[in-house]
Amino acid sequence: MSTFKITCVIVDDEPMALNLVESYVAKTPFLELKKKCSSAIEALEFIKNEPVDLLFLDIQMPDLSGIAFSKMVPKETRIIFTTAFDQYAIEGFKVEALDYLLKPFDYAEFLEAANKANKWFSLTKGNQQSNVSDEKDFLFVKSEYKQLRIKLDDVLYFESLKDYIKIYLKDNPKPILTLMSLKSLEEELPNTKFxxxxxxxxxxxxxxxxIERSQIIINKQRITVSEQYKTDFLEFVNNNSFNS
Incomplete structure (x- = not known):
């Protein structure tokens, strides 16, 4: 499975339904909730400024229906409809929804639909990211008024130090110090390598x-894997383990 998160928004005018889907998203490791909205108009305003991968979208809502709203979202944003009315199923598939959940649905049904989305994004988003990673094998970083070319194959790890990053390299006793945030660096690095x-x-x-319990050892340095990142790291370990 891929290590990226699928960003999502929940749209439903019923507070109980909104909270239920939120609880389902929270227990699904590959989903990342960006916002829950009580109307399609609120969701439309949000995704104009912050596009997301996936919408869990109720159909029958006041002012703007889920079907009408689905025709306004960017084509890159996929949809899983949630509704209490099965007569909308054909309309849902006409707008190329990934799936259609009929209320009331339990977590097993939700997870089945979410897994369809995960497979779809693994084929599309995952391929795009791997293509980028194939092309990028170095970075230029500014250090002491110079632009240094860093070969990614030589990097052991990056450490954040307030507004700076320390870059630890093979065969280099002293780390390189550069002004950069770890978040912006993470977006630049190929996710197949880092x-x-x-x-x-x-x-x-x-x-x-x-790997020793929750610690990684690289060049005698012990680095703790925190709870926030443990799921993705364990998935990487399991995918690369040989079990006799």
Missing amino acids: MRVHRSFIVSLKNIEV
Whole structure:
């Protein structure tokens, strides 16, 4: 499975339904909730400024229906409809919804629909990211008034230090110090080679020497995998483990 998160918005005018889907999203590791909205108009305003991957969208709502709203969202944003009325199923599939959940639905049904979305994004978004990572094998970073070319294969790990980042390299006893945020760096790095495992650390996956409980050892440095990043890291370990 892919290590990226699918960003999503929940849209429903019923507070109980809104809260139920929110609880389902919270227990699904590959979903990241950006906002819950009580109307399609509120959701439309939000995604204009912050596009998301997926909408969990009620159909029958006042002012603007889910079907009408679905025709206004960017084509990159996919939809899973949630409704109490099964007569909308054909209309839902006409607008190429990924799935259609009929209320009341339980977590197993929700997860089945979410997994369809995960497979779809693994084929599209995952391929795009892997293409980028194939092209990028170095970064230019500013350090001491110079632009240094850093080969990504030489990087052991990155450590955040307030507004700066320390870059630890093979065969280089002193780290390189550069003014940059760890978040902006994470967006530039190929996700097939690097993973954030702590709010202060991004590690080179190929340079991990030992994993001991919740710690990674790289070049004698122990780095703790925090709870926030543990799910993705364990998925990486499981996908690359040999079990006899």
